[in-house]
Amino acid sequence: MGRRPRATEGLDTELAELPPELRWREWMGRVEAVIFASAEPVMRETLARLVGRDCSVDLLIDDIREELRDRPYELVSVAGGWQHRTRQRFAEAIRSVTAVEQPGRLLSQADLLVLAIVAYHQPITRGEISKITGKEVSRDTIAHLRSLGVVASGPRSPQPGAPYTLVTTKTFLSQFGFETLRDLPNIEALEDAGLLSKHMLFDADIPIASDERNEPVDQDAHDR
Structure with a gap:
């Protein structure tokens, strides 16, 4: 007890x-x-x-x-x-007379995609996210998610160079109305609803920083 x-x-x-x-x-x-x-x-x-x-x-x-x-x-x-x-x-009445923004309105489609990948595969490195999307994920995208408090640094990866991984935060749970990560909808349900698909993973307009186009992508994803 x-x-x-x-x-x-x-x-x-x-x-x-x-x-x-x-x-x-x-x-x-x-x-x-x-x-x-x-x-x-x-x-x-x-x-x-x-x-x-x-x-x-x-x-x-x-x-x-x-x-x-x-x-x-x-x-x-x-x-x-x-x-x-x-x-x-x-919600609509409140938005009509205030400047309060819902968390999703502060995120682009690309931001939401990266955040979803972190939520479902954490702890995960930026390089591993890039492998899933097929495009190099900009540091600016990660920095924006950090600035909103929805992702943070997790444990270091066992990969060469020991890069930090990314994990979601309590702010993420609070902003999206989840009690725990167990409340995340299953991936099949997201696919059925058209919110997550292979088409999105490979065709999403994810920003690529000019100084990162030739940066190698981390290997050996270790999804949970």
Whole structure:
């Protein structure tokens, strides 16, 4: 059995003086307030520090979700934690009056293709991505994905020169609404939907940097 996270210093988490119903409501309020105030998904360990020793965070979340059922926002499970998100049916209304961009709108088709390859084959080197696409992937493309926080450096590859690999991040999971990488749609489903295909892999307009046209492509991909 895992060790329970230490309670937040100075915060009465047990609330023993309150009757059970009021205690539960207070715990719900704390959990929802912390999630609402955070720009990133809040992990279970953090929420467990706000409530009593015998309190079930999962049951609290279920009750909060039930109360939000008729609201324009909801509590979603992403990137291993919980986050408030506006409901999808209000996305068009929000975009019509704000400058907020959805993550996919900041990515070109080529960016999305490279990101999909990283997501499904990580850890993977830039050279290995180039082998899959049949075209040399520009450092600028990788730099753009890094700047958005959706990919990061993984472990070094055992290939000659030990290049760093690329992996997706918690930001990737959060931005695309995945709880874990297990939530990625299977490749067959993407092909059936026309979102990923051999045609895309070989014909996508992937930028090629002028100083990289003759750079050798890494060999021996080691897909998971």
